[in-house]
Amino acid sequence: MALAPGAFARHRSAMRKRAAVFYSLILTATLLGLVVLAVLIVDVFRDGARWLDWDFITSFPSRFPARAGIKSAIFGTIWLMGFTALFAFPIGVGTAIYLEEYAPRHWLIQILQLNIANLAGVPSIVYGILGLTLFVRAMSLDRSILAGALTIALLVLPIIIIAAREAIKAVPNSLREGSYALGATRWQTIWHLVLPQALPGILTGTILALSRGIGETAPLLMIGALTFIAFTPASPLDPFTVLPIQIFNWTGRPQDEFRGLAAAGIIVLLGILLLMNTGAVLLRNKFQRRDEG
Amino acid sequence: MNNPEKTGGHNPASITTPKGAEAPDTSPDGSEQQVEPRITIAEDLLERPESAPGAVSGASAKLVTKDMHFFYGDFRALRNISIEIPENRVTAIIGPSGCGKSTLLRCFNRMNDSISGARLQGQVLFNNMDLYAPGVDPTEIRFRIGMVFQKPNPFPKTIYDNVAFGPRINGFKVDMDQLVEESLRRAALWDEVKGRLKDRALTLSGGQQQRLCIARTLAVQPEVILMDEPASALDPVATQAIEDLIRVLTQRYTIVIVTHNIQQAARISHRTIFMTMGDDRAGFVVETGETRQVFTVPKDERTEAFITGRFG
Amino acid sequence: MARNRRARRLSEGTIHTLLLLCALVSIITTVGIVVTLLTESVNFFRQVPVWDFISGTRWTPNFADQSFGVLPLIGGTLLVAVGASIVALPVGLATAIFLSEYAPDRLRRVLKPALEVLAGIPTVVYGYFALTFITPNFVRFLNPDAAVFNAFSAALVMGIMIIPMVSSLSEDAMAAVPRSLRDGAYALGANRLQVSLRIVVPAALSGIIASFILAISRAIGETMIVTIAAGAVPNLTANPFEGVQTMTAYIAQTSLGDTPQGSIEFLTIFAVAMTLFVITFLLNIVANLVVRRYREVY
Numbered sequence: 001m002a003l004a005p006g007a008f009a010r011h012r013s014a015m016r017k018r019a020a021v022f023y024s025l026i027l028t029a030t031l032l033g034l035v036v037l038a039v040l041i042v043d044v045f046r047d048g049a050r051w052l053d054w055d056f057i058t059s060f061p062s063r064f065p066a067r068a069g070i071k072s073a074i075f076g077t078i079w080l081m082g083f084t085a086l087f088a089f090p091i092g093v094g095t096a097i098y099l100e101e102y103a104p105r106h107w108l109i110q111i112l113q114l115n116i117a118n119l120a121g122v123p124s125i126v127y128g129i130l131g132l133t134l135f136v137r138a139m140s141l142d143r144s145i146l147a148g149a150l151t152i153a154l155l156v157l158p159i160i161i162i163a164a165r166e167a168i169k170a171v172p173n174s175l176r177e178g179s180y181a182l183g184a185t186r187w188q189t190i191w192h193l194v195l196p197q198a199l200p201g202i203l204t205g206t207i208l209a210l211s212r213g214i215g216e217t218a219p220l221l222m223i224g225a226l227t228f229i230a231f232t233p234a235s236p237l238d239p240f241t242v243l244p245i246q247i248f249n250w251t252g253r254p255q256d257e258f259r260g261l262a263a264a265g266i267i268v269l270l271g272i273l274l275l276m277n278t279g280a281v282l283l284r285n286k287f288q289r290r291d292e293g
Numbered sequence: 294m295n296n297p298e299k300t301g302g303h304n305p306a307s308i309t310t311p312k313g314a315e316a317p318d319t320s321p322d323g324s325e326q327q328v329e330p331r332i333t334i335a336e337d338l339l340e341r342p343e344s345a346p347g348a349v350s351g352a353s354a355k356l357v358t359k360d361m362h363f364f365y366g367d368f369r370a371l372r373n374i375s376i377e378i379p380e381n382r383v384t385a386i387i388g389p390s391g392c393g394k395s396t397l398l399r400c401f402n403r404m405n406d407s408i409s410g411a412r413l414q415g416q417v418l419f420n421n422m423d424l425y426a427p428g429v430d431p432t433e434i435r436f437r438i439g440m441v442f443q444k445p446n447p448f449p450k451t452i453y454d455n456v457a458f459g460p461r462i463n464g465f466k467v468d469m470d471q472l473v474e475e476s477l478r479r480a481a482l483w484d485e486v487k488g489r490l491k492d493r494a495l496t497l498s499g500g501q502q503q504r505l506c507i508a509r510t511l512a513v514q515p516e517v518i519l520m521d522e523p524a525s526a527l528d529p530v531a532t533q534a535i536e537d538l539i540r541v542l543t544q545r546y547t548i549v550i551v552t553h554n555i556q557q558a559a560r561i562s563h564r565t566i567f568m569t570m571g572d573d574r575a576g577f578v579v580e581t582g583e584t585r586q587v588f589t590v591p592k593d594e595r596t597e598a599f600i601t602g603r604f605g
Numbered sequence: 606m607a608r609n610r611r612a613r614r615l616s617e618g619t620i621h622t623l624l625l626l627c628a629l630v631s632i633i634t635t636v637g638i639v640v641t642l643l644t645e646s647v648n649f650f651r652q653v654p655v656w657d658f659i660s661g662t663r664w665t666p667n668f669a670d671q672s673f674g675v676l677p678l679i680g681g682t683l684l685v686a687v688g689a690s691i692v693a694l695p696v697g698l699a700t701a702i703f704l705s706e707y708a709p710d711r712l713r714r715v716l717k718p719a720l721e722v723l724a725g726i727p728t729v730v731y732g733y734f735a736l737t738f739i740t741p742n743f744v745r746f747l748n749p750d751a752a753v754f755n756a757f758s759a760a761l762v763m764g765i766m767i768i769p770m771v772s773s774l775s776e777d778a779m780a781a782v783p784r785s786l787r788d789g790a791y792a793l794g795a796n797r798l799q800v801s802l803r804i805v806v807p808a809a810l811s812g813i814i815a816s817f818i819l820a821i822s823r824a825i826g827e828t829m830i831v832t833i834a835a836g837a838v839p840n841l842t843a844n845p846f847e848g849v850q851t852m853t854a855y856i857a858q859t860s861l862g863d864t865p866q867g868s869i870e871f872l873t874i875f876a877v878a879m880t881l882f883v884i885t886f887l888l889n890i891v892a893n894l895v896v897r898r899y900r901e902v903y
Contacts (some may be wrong), residue, residue: 011464012432012433015799019797022801025699026707027703029700030704030720032768033765034716034720036723037719039738040734043737043738055880091710094627094628095624098628102621102625112628112631114893115632117893118635118889119631119635121822121888122824122882123825123853124640124828124880125827125853125857125878126826129878130638133641157630157631161631187617214727214728216727217727218829218853218857221857221861222860223859244727247730247890251737252833260617262733265732266733270730273726273727281718336688402792404791409709435794435795436794439793446783446785446786449786449807450807458790458793458803460796462793462803463794506789509793513794
């Protein structure tokens, strides 16, 4: 005689059916995002691949699709990211060191931490308004690379701070105590022991933050970077354009040729991001392996 | 992909009792009845005379393992386990730490299933049916074979909802209030919590939490309760309460208890299984027998060494 | 030796000060944002009564017949954010359950970074995808009368973009639920579905809700997708197949035009940005509070 007869068996069988349905639902949900990602990539390549050639990389923007390229956008992106890193990296790491190694337990510090978390959630366009008011107007930097880099630096700063704090936190305390026991000062300990240990993690976080910055469009629109630029910048005070702005510009035009150019620009942008992220992952893996060895 | 609900078959009622065993609650056709679990509330605890300690010959084997080996990947954790767990007895499993006591316990309700790479060879019989046969639903086994863990693990819900959880997920259609009260009474917790059933279970003390976990297990009316060092995280007073409870529960349930505490095994169990491990760290059974015999005249010198504290 | 020590102490002090200054940059940023928005908003509200702004249903700063009711922009923002949430919250939560409770370790290690890629794609790319692929191939398929610029397309693509925000924060919360609770439920005969929905999700609820709020906040603040794909007409509607203008899109689109600085049209940017900032800031604070206050003690 069955031990689980009748209604019991029916309940168990219903449970199993529900479980199977649920499993297929959540599996579908998990795959949904990846499927859309695949469709997006295929679509972009289908639209843009035929516009992507060496001339596209080495030409300036043009009214004529056949002659248009992204030379100024690539140069602008490189300039912009260089200066962004120059500002954001030391300030971000400095903040992280302060919070992890120096900050007293005080409610003001708590506010500071909360503030950093909230800054990470401020819409990027609001940073654009700040940049417009503070850097473009008040500091008279105009629509220059410097104004753009400062704006993007403020935007990615919270990301760098959070990543750098994690990396510094992961350095074992015994290391610091060992150094103090030898009479080293706090800064000597940080400079010679903590930072070298934390550096791969900090760099990984910085690369990821910059790859976020590279794709930003809205704040640069705000500071007025949507202009026709047919030259490469020679100084940080020159006007500039960047890849996402160029893509936005082409996307907004009705002609299919320009949409094709936008897609080609997207392929280049995604390629750069892929390179940066691969770099970050390799860095992290190398670091982990060294840690184990 | 790892589909966790691997039941492998389409036969939900594949676990059956041996011929002649009583299954009092099933109507002959099993079709139109209400869901009526084998619960008769407030049944006299002492109604089964054959459950009295000492009546060994009358007890049948509830759980049997035959030539069972257990592996984690390539590592053999248990070697050649052939034991019998008699019905309505407390069987204690003792042995040095790391010898696989808990692993063995978790073989009885297939809790090892979720560990990737875990593999069992041989047979584990429950009421003479193979628990690891294809088509057996592990969730059904676990509902018939309850388990109490080393550390009290009440759910972050109310006391009431903790006890009602098992009956609800298993589709019991019973007077839930009454079932909760009865389960708490049997776990000797009712008097302490009857006024605060809607409080969070985490507001209870450690000992109360563990008795709540026992009540939670009793509520689904299992035939067997597996206990994995249920008192090791508790203070002496709470331990005493759990041990008293186990004694009472024997009259109704088959209990298998893993314990580190040799005195505890001697105090509460009828039978004792002594395990140890070989040089390959695989656990195996050295000796089984009536607890009195194992503790007074052990057959194996390794057992003697262990219970007299010279080893482990 | 003594001089050496004094020099060391001096540089320690300098470094401490420098690091403190670095940390202050974050505070200055916040102060800068608030002061900028507030100053110009005050100028705006000298000319437009606050109540007209908050309760008005017409937003026509560029028409001769000027009207400054922000509700159409808030309505457009909500329509897109709600649409994105309808996609991202259930899908993100389901993904988190799959990753945390079902996927074997090796699969999870592949799936998680793959999903994170979704959050790393620049928003201008999503805008392009919404306008040139989703609208003609999917939205027009559902409703042939849908506008070229419509809320549906932007909401759908934005929803996909924020899936990883929901899934990774929710999964973190679920991973923090101790294994012993799952074991306890399995030992009572629960299957994986029941353990997931009745034990793990309730125990991780505060983290899950926080992930929802942060994702909604992100959707409200997102600019490029809506600027490219949702339209540029302030439109108080609940029909997702129409074009709408969100707060962010209004700011971006106005800044692209040749609005004279100091004019009332120019000041609208700040009033709208202030509204946007307050909404997202409050949502972020609430998310932080939810995590703190309702963190389960297991």
